[in-house]
Amino acid sequence: MAVALDSMSDRPTDPRLTRMDDALTTLLHDVRPRGALFDRSLLRPPWSLRFEEGTPLALLTMLSGRAWVTSVGPADGPGGAEPVPLDPGDVVIVVGSDPYVVADDPATAPLAVVHEGNRCTTPDGALLLDDLPMCGGDPDALDGLPMCAGDTDPPDPAGASAARPHGVLLKGTYQVAGSVSARVLDALPRIARIPAVPEGRPALEMISREIRRDAPGQQVVLDRLLDLLLVSGLREWFELPEARAPSWYRGHADPVVGRALKLMHGEPARPWTVASLATAAGASRARFAQRFTELMGQPPMTYLTEWRICQAADLLAHTDDTVEAVSRQVGYANAYALSVAFKRTMGIRPTEHRRTVHR
Structure with missing residues (x-):
């Protein structure tokens, strides 16, 4: 317990900074599944699905x-x-509405289109x-079998030879909207692959x-698990070396810039200035402005303006608040x-934006 208390002592004492207003938390408020669609498929090679x-x-x-x-979208060329x-x-996170193919082998041509x-x-x-012949039967045949266990393959549910092991594909889809999202x-790139980690197994097992x-409430549970x-x-x-994490994510780790980002994200309606943000972040005005610009690629007030406009755009799209009310909120x-x-x-003007998204 002493260790936990010691680790808390280095945190900022400003109560506004104790809230979880890091960039990822704030940005993900609008990236939420509603009516998430899950599929679990038991597939017999050769198999290939085009989505x-x-x-x-x-x-x-x-x-x-x-x-x-x-990825087999128009920008990917004839071979994908x-x-x-x-x-x-x-x-794997697939971003964008262009088609993509999931297959047991890159050379397997799509047998079905979803x-x-x-x-x-x-x-x-x-x-x-x-x-189709590639569909290996009821995925519930996997009950009791280990999940995410390397090369462990389920037996053929029809009792046939296991010489050609099956694959079990789990897919969830998001409906995402909003400027913040x-x-x-x-x-993210078009396709982002996150290698398996032990911490991820419980969520996958719970979804499966x-x-x-x-049972009642199943859709809500699935939405939260996909979240x-x-x-x-x-x-x-974003922690992977090849990911090239965005500035708003990298900035959160900086002791000075990270504090300012939390305040801007958590309280966009406050009349922030470079001086007040610098004071709250525990740095001189000049040092704060230089550090923020170096790390984020733009001055503090430019970033704050963009953030406020993003939030205003989403409020105009998803609420009935007047433009006057939205202006005060941001x-x-x-x-x-x-x-x-x-x-x-x-x-465009706020009223034009609202009309556009409501068409």
Whole structure:
């Protein structure tokens, strides 16, 4: 217990800084699944699925077996992008609505196309009403088997030879909207692979169990579990050397800039100045401004303006608050002041933005 108390002693005493207002926490408030769609599929090689659902974000993992994920959008060329391996327990985040393929081997041509609403067709467009030969049967045949356990493969549910091991694919999709959420998506590559970590196994096991249940509140539970999987995946991804974490994430780790970011994210309506932020962050005005600009790539007040406008855009899109009310929530004296800043940043006035998103 003494160790825990000692570790708390280095934290800032300003009560405004004790709230979890780091950039990732704040940005993820609007990146939440609503009616998350999960699929768990037992697949017999050779198998290959082309996904054309158009959802902005998908999470994939193999509970057993290995797969490859390939982006095949218009920008990827005729052969698609470089295939990304997906080992048991890995999590892949697919960003954007362009098609992608998940297969047992990059050379396996798609045998089915999954459209919006889980409607499946053959590659030539014929509606699929029955299982394909690659579908290995009831995924519940996996009950009691270890999950994310390396090369452990489930037995053939039909009792056939296990010479060709099955794969178990778990997929969850997100409906994401909002200017704030876009900052998270913009910080990710088209396909982000997070290697398996022991901390991720409980969430995957809970999701797999919950999908098999038919109990009240199941959708809420799945939404929260997908939330957990995404947040933990993002944290792991941004810590990887190859991830090139965005400035708003890197800045949180800096003792000076991180304090200022928490305050800006947590209390955007306060009349912040460079001087007041520097004082709250425990640095001189000159040192704070220089450090912030070096780390974030823009001056403090420029960042604050962009953050306020992002929040205003989401409030206009998702609430019925008047422009006057929104202006006060994000740090502007009145609707006119917000309108000027909004048009300078977004290119349109707040009322035009609201009409556009409500079409």
